[in-house]
Amino acid sequence: MRLSVHRRSSILISISCLFLAGDGVGAHEAKTGWRYPYACCSNKDCREVPARMVNESAEGYVIRTTGEIISYDDKRIRHSPDGVFHWCSISGKADTKTICLFVPPKAF
Template sequence: MTFAPSPVAVIALAAISIGFVVRTDAHQAKTGWTYPPACCRDQDVGGDCEAIPAPSISRGPRGFSVFLHAGDHHLTTRSHRYFIPYGNEIPSGDGRYHICLHPTEDDVNCFFAPPDSS
């Protein structure tokens, strides 16, 4: 006699299996939303994405200027100025500005802005 699991059992097992998948390719912001895996590359504590102070951001005719002082992001060890053209920002999941720096503090991997900020 062969055993054939019922379709309901197969669906239930699949749902349980999906629940045990552990995300190792992204981390969460302190407010609880998860950065997209393509943005968050660093697996160390804190990752490479973090909220940044809103006063550090100014909007110009072509995009966002971001000026970070040492310590404004846990990876910045000195002052940096970044330019993010309009259309390259990603809507943030918590209404705050965030930046992902990778592979070094000199490189912006992703920039998140509140949806109504452009």
């Protein structure tokens, strides 16, 4: 039985969609089990960091290792689901630019 070109294309697209929708495509998990969003991570960029690595200033969050200031309204700032800081930087290196910064809620 021969499949038409249209039918073969449909099958390939379906298989591709299943593959892309699979578990863990391009993302990895924090220690507590939540997944870093694909936009922040390519399996090596994100990790939990101690609170002392991120300072707050009038201008925004300051990454101590790079001196980078990320304003409080920057789209790279994300809510931390587990209450600790997570930093995603280019290639996961300590001296590169921030991709995302997961910030715990402020204490009252």
